[in-house]
Amino acid sequence: MSGKLTVIVGPMYSGKTTELLSFLEIYKLGRKKTLLFKPALDVRYGVDVVRTHSGLEAQAVSVECSKDMLPHLREKVDAVFIDEVQFFDKDLVRIVRKLLDENVNVFCAGLDMTFKQNPFETTMLLLALADEVIKKKAVCHLCGEHNATLSYKISDGDAEIDVGGKEKYIAVCRDCYNSLVVKGLGTSFSGSNEGD
Structure with missing residues (x-):
């Protein structure tokens, strides 16, 4: 029997990592063998730890690129996160397909779009392969409604790959996003966003 791929997507602060770690906890409670990977690029909370914005955390294997996961996958595992x-x-898509063919369940979490509303290629390919997609929403930083599906960059810089948290990004609904774009707000916008 093949494994199942679950992909969790949404904007910043929508609880993607919280959901991922919840699935991880279920497998750990069931005494299953698991591995949690994170990109080495993301050092916001440390090198070998995945942490949510609200402080929930788990030990992880930090890797530079997808193929660096392979040495860690030589032993049989029940699920990969x-x-x-x-x-x-x-x-990463090729590695995930191999794991699924080896009866390993895979759980992936990440942004589906850049702050410019362009799809992230790897996420897009995983979504196409997924058995289950969980699309998360965040509370809109501006209107306060739980309908934010977009991330908006409030700091300088046009780079779509720019690791950061509340100092760089807010989650907004489409209406508020469009309003910010029309107003041309970027670094002049100030505020705080709590949560995950």
Whole structure:
């Protein structure tokens, strides 16, 4: 029997990593063998740890690129968990397919779109392969409704790959996003966003 791929996507602060770690906890409670990977690029909370914005955390294997996962996958595992998949190269899809064929369940979490509303290629390919997609929403930083599906960059810089948290990004609904774009707000916008 083949494994199942679950992909968790949404904007910043929507609880993607929280959901990923909840699935991980279920497998650990069931005494299953698991591995949690994260991209080495993301050092916001440390090198070998995945942490949510609200402080929930788990030990992880930090890797530079997808193929660096392979040495860790030589031993049989029941499930593999991968955070921030948008930062991985598209070879991740090949590795995930191999795991699924080996009856390993895979759980991936990450942004589906950049702050410019462009799809992240690796996330897009994983979504196409997924058995289950969980699309998360966040509370809109501006209107306060639980309908934010977009991330908006409030700091300087046009780079779509730019690791950061509340100092760089807010979650917004489409209406508020469009309003910010029309107003041309970027670094002049100030505020705080709590939560995951």
